[in-house]
Amino acid sequence: MMIHAYQEIYVNNAQTMLGDAFDYAINTCHISGDDFVKMFVVSSFSERIENGEPACVAGKSGIELVHEIVFETMQKELNIESEVNYSRSCEYWIGWAVAYYQWYSDRSFKEIFNVLSFEDLKRMYYTLHEADISKFVDIVDSKMKEYYVETNLKRIRTT
Structure with a gap:
């Protein structure tokens, strides 16, 4: 039996929220993808999502998440109007797919x-955005196994 990061009922919400966050941060706020990833990873929100905190995985919009991440990591307010965007951009897919993989x-x-x-994720978009998410999981699992050696005690970086 596979142990996931949190209850499955929150996965779709988390995927949508993180997809919207990546799309908004990069396409509306013009934060580079690399910079947003760095801000997200060092923010408390990445750990709160990993732990399945309901206020994060089900209680925020992607836009709210970006505003809070920027404030927490940069100590500045974003004064950018949010735009309703119903398209699913490459950046949306990256957040959506990574949220699923983290949960899985x-x-x-x-x-x-x-x-x-x-950039690696962006290159994956063109071949995987219409594929079943399990294909993305398989590819990322393979890359993770190359990078980390699994032991009974902890994950060890190999490169």
Whole structure:
């Protein structure tokens, strides 16, 4: 039996929220993908999502998440109007897919982004955005196994 990061009922909400956050941060706020990943990983919100904190995985919009991450990590307020966006951009897919993988694998976002850069994920979009999410999971699992050696005690970085 696989142990996931939190209850499955929250996965769709977490995916939508993180997808919207990546899309809004990058396409509306013009924060680079690499910079947003760094801010997200060092913020308290990445750990709160990993732990399945209901206020984070079900109680926030992606836009709210970006505003709070920027304030927490940069100590500045974003004064950018939010735009309603019903399209599913590459950046949305990256947040959506990474949220699913984090839930599925119970790995930290830091571990995931140590193995996959924003650009790596962007390149994956074109071949995987219409595929079943299990294909993304298989590919990322393979990359994780190359990067981390699993022991009974802890994960060890190999490169």
